[in-house]
Amino acid sequence: MSSARPTSRLARLLRSASFRLTLFYAVLFMASAGALFGAVYWTATAAMQTDMAAVLRSEAYQLAEVHRRSGLGGLADQIARRINFRTRGPIFYLLQAPNRRVVVGNLPGMPPVDGVVDFVPQPDAAVPEADGERAKLTGFGLTLPDGSFLLVAQDAARLTDMQHAIVRAFAWASGLTLLLAIAGGAFLSSSFLRRIDTITRTSRAIMEGDLSARIPAHGTHDEIDQLIASLNAMLGRIQQLMDGLRQVSSDIAHDLRTPLGRLRQHLEDARERATTTEAYDAATDAAIAEADELLETFSALLRIAQVEAGAQRRAFTEVDLSELARSVGEAYQPAAEDSGHTLDIRIEDGVRLTGDRQLLAQMLSNLVENALHHTPAGSTVTLAVGKAGTGIAIEVADNGPGIPEAERAKVFDRFYRLDRSRSTAGSGLGLAMVKAIAGLHGLTIELRDRNPGLGVVVTG
Known part of the structure; x- marks a missing residue:
């Protein structure tokens, strides 16, 4: 019995309109959050890719300017210095002669490609690995005027980390939102059901004959309190009408007994004592007068009832x-x-x-x-x-x-x-x-x- 009652209460809670409404809004919010996630994910990824491409393009054109001023040797010395000092973070370089011979760099040779290129370097490249997989690089290639090829690349792990961070943030936020929605729905439904149970108990008390029972209000002046106020006013009116009905019944039984008794007495007198037509007529007239008075009284009661009914x-x-x-x-x-x-x-x-x-x-x-x-x-x-x-x-x-x-x-x-x-x-x-x-x-x-x-x- 003890386990059945909580189960029944939980089932009633889950079936409640307020809980279903809360879940509906939770699903609607999740759908909206999903759409927002897609927009943020796509916008942030595109922005970071654009930023990386701009950095790599700027680096490549700076080195191209060095090549214009100092030739291939001067460019090779500049790239070597940048590789050794790494003043700009984990940036990878490749300088190939026109015959595709690697002049300098920390990337293996590759076919020349102008513009932005995504690639995975060969195993002999000095590129860090993540989770056993070689990192994916994003580079910007540039063919120089003498036919040599320059490539500046950067590890795309930052972009991947940002994407993973966005996914994790939305996953945690969505899970927390759903959890709070379920908990809030359960709380609101429980509060709502308690108030409905109060109305139900009062209704049962009234059905059992206690017309003075009233539904307690919470004092929040919300829709439920307004409904309770209307129901209590209706119950008060019903009690007033029932009390009036009982009073009328009692009054009729008490006050109409005398004219009914007189009417019966007139009829008995006519049956037992009247021996002439005049006596019968007098007794009949008296009975008719008493009946008319009774009819007038009942008509007045009916008019009062109609007026009170509105x-x-x-x-x-x-x-x-x-x-x-x-x-x-x-x-x-x-x-x-x-x-x-x-x-x-x-x-x-x-x-x-x-x-x-x-x-x-x-x-x-x-x-x-x-x-x-x-x-x-x-x-x-x-x-x-x-x-x-x-x-x-x-x-x-x-x-x-x-x-x-x-x-x-x-x-x-x-x-x-x-x-x-x-x-x-x-x-x-x-x-x-x-x-x-x-x-x-x-x-x-x-x-x-x-x-x-x-x-x-x-x-x-």
Whole structure:
């Protein structure tokens, strides 16, 4: 088991995308280095050959000048001195008379060749050997005016040594590069796999029911951290939706039990006690009323779910919020007067917002209706819309009894109702819808104490 796990880990490492990508770039780099090696090798070799030829040509023409001034004897004496003193390094000379007799030199005779020539001297020449092989010479031949032949040559071992040095340098550099690439690829892949394993463990924890699990970020703000941030935001949204679903299920089970019980009681009364057509009609009407209330509640829940899912965002257009709020306020003026309220409308012109006109109208209607419904007759309800810096501000305020501070955070929950409101009609979903619509439009909503009364402020 202990040997299988490292083998499996190594195989997974070698199969990882990051390791394969590193190897791909390593091979690409090696190919580039090979092309560079060829260019350097060819350029350096050509440069050194040109330099050697230039040195030998200069030496040969200097000696030719000596021949012009001093004749063949003077040239022979000059070559002899240079061979004895070797002031210019390992340079080889050959001076042949017109009849190919060797006059002086440390090279055996050879057929005259003008210009640059590469050759391997005869075994009797005093030329050093390398690895059991006679050295290759590069020479420059020159036929003199009297028919004699002059050859100046140099050992080509320097050129060979330089070529070998270039090959060794590139071989070491390539090997080291490949080794570092493999080691770097293994390190990067291992780090990458550790982060992937963290994401996998978190995913498994979530699949096992722990919706609060989150993926830890490294704080490097790289692509993986950005992906983790997006995944954590998505997980947070999923947890929020699941918590909301559980809460809705619990609220439905708790708050709809009473109307369902009343509906069942009406039906039982109709079956057991109604003896006349009028009694049946009354029981049926009461059951229909209870069923309509249930249907309205479920419709409101469905609308809230649709809004929270963000499906309406695709239909957003620019809305004249001033005109919309003014029309909502005018629509509720008669209801406010009938209930003994005063509806004060304070609308600033030119307030615009990108959103869904129908949903925004429902948000404003719910706020106004909620204020009228939960304040006593004689209260004043104010609907105000204006600009707040670069954004907008909506406020529906009243001078009624307000909401206790301890309960303000709960009034936007589904089915939540204050104790004093439980005797009045309603499902407790109005402010939940307001919160969902505000969230869909990127608006924030808060409750403020107006002393007396309450203000619901929506800003964005």
